[in-house]
Amino acid sequence: MLSVAHPYFEYESTETLTKTIGDYFNALLIQSSYHDRGFDFDPEFSPIYSKDWYFERFNALTSDLLFLEDEDPAEIFFKQYETFINLESDLPLPLLPVKGFFGVLGVQDAARRWLFGLLDTTAPQINSLTIPQRVWLFGNIFNNISDQPEMILTKQMSFRNPHQRGYTSNYRRLEYINGVDHHVTLVGDLMDYHRNQDVHPEALRCLQQTIDVAKQISTEETFEEYKIRNIYQLLFLEIHQMILNNTLIKKCRHCHKYFTVTNLNVEYCDRIVEGETKPCSEIGSKRAFQKKLEEDYPLKIYNRAYKTHYARVKKGRMSKAEFNTWCTQAREKLSQARVGTLSATDYEEWLKI
Template sequence: MDFYAYFWNNEVYIQEKYRFSSNEILTKYLNTNYLKKIEELDLLYQLCSLQEKIKLKEDMSYDNIEKYDKYVQDAQYYFDMINKCLHRLPPYNKILKFPIITLSDLLNGFCIFFEDGLDDDYDNIDWSTVNKYGSGEIDESGHSHFHLHYFQPKIESDWNNYDLDLLEELNQLNKIIEIIFSRYISFIKSYISIQKVFRPFVENYLHMKGTFPNEHEVAEYFSGFNKNNSKNFEKINCQMKSFGYKVLIDENKKPILCEQILFSDLQSFLFYDFFNGIRNNYIPNKCKHCGKFFLIRGGKYFSYCDNPLKDEPDKTCRDVGSRRHYDDKCKNDPIWQTYNRAYKAHYARYMKKKMTISEFEKWSRFASSLRDKAIAREVEFEQYYADIRK
């Protein structure tokens, strides 16, 4: 499922017109939970296996021919399941036309290779023509045809009985089958990579210091992750079919010069977009309150998202989480506990007019600086405790 992506500053345009922030698409995938189902079904193996079983071959076994329709139905079941995901997730929910053509419809385009039970009598097909293999249909132009619902290959034991045109058509069918399956297989591989490579890197490495990582820290995290994890970025093959530049028009009707890249799979796009976003502090993070991933769009670093709370819609995770985080630090960290008590004491002085507003603000700046030095162990705790209480 090839698609063009156009990169400019902190934005990416899919197929020229669908605008996203860097790492916005990855963040949406991180908030999905299809991996368990994929692993329970062993979906990657099933698709690869079905791809070979559905191709028409000279040496197809009797068992394969007898079970061929079941294989087609199984494949379409998996396709439908994946299509539901594609319908919800970018960029495919923007660029694919739904409903997507079914495997049954595609095979009907090559019905000459399948049993139909009609004994070559196609002259009297109408709505009443029904048998084990399919039923008669009439298209919008009034032409009648027989549509297969049950697929049983009729493969010649000797391919020399096929003329060149039929052999070419058979090769074309197998090529189409391979293309269709490869698209779904590619998506599943990409999704597994998102959950087993991108996700643990974001959760366990990218936010190690609780702030935006600088370029040296990103390099350190990248190296450490690849060294300590068998599934890592070194095993991602970023496939670009073409690279160039193109002028697009932004939302302000201004021309912008974008990198134009044709990607052949989702994983390659995310790989490029991910590190491009990190350079500009557009990074996904996992909310420490609700556990959902959210995108930090440069500027200030956040550990909590701004999604409204279910039980208090007028408040967000950021409202509640920051306060709880501060309270936890004041309960468990002597440095923060001392700071909090000193702040309350000085604020009480200000409220009783024993300190002016300027004196209180001056002390507040001094106390914050002293607290940070104590955290960094630039000041001994005893000295910190004595100085902040003055």
């Protein structure tokens, strides 16, 4: 279920479900610890749950999940519960009444806020700004909650893809040093190439072979790898990269989901939504026009008459000049029918001529 929302959950579904259960469980316990005086008038709070009672029920709730953490999840969430009930945390108490998956839903809402405020080309009033201008506005107005950074994470940079096996050379050279055999690799022979290019001829020959391989490479990039702890950081990082790449988005007029655009005039995405056999780009405009016809009766009868007259041109029963004259008159009367100076009935009778 979660993997449909984002690929992240294919790898972290256990962690997400555990956190969801733990957060929901703690929120329920906190809610049940309030007396029945309600939440609006400073209710009295008296926690009543012991550690043994907590562990027994938490483990029963998560018995089907496989944990790989060094620390018992029950211990982690019980510590959070203790922090809440002892009022030792600067964090607000969970929202009451309790809602399931409120942590994930909160991240989803944050992502929507980022996308709308920073990249959505249809966002009212702010869509005329450049991306740097929108970043400034968002940081100072729409997201000005605190001076804390959105996230702190570890970034690793490399000249080689850390997840692919690098190029290996079969170069091996045997050298005797003080009577001892030494097998020298290409890396070994070229270790100081930046300072001294007077290297073994075999190493130079092998280097030329690797240069020929390098000439086939068309991309120019270094590799960046980030260590993230949760879906919030991953989504923030994705949107940050979209900002750096000046990636623009808009909502598809058919499925109402975001898609990236290079042409701002494009209104429909290329997704095939559930229940359809063709992408939104093929069926969206047709259905939008059909809906418009249903809501605009004069346009509907004009469109029907247009097809009839165009068919006459195709069959040779009407000249192109006659058709163009008819179109001009029909559009003029369409405007009159729309504003009410010509009744729809009279317009329909005229179209039948």
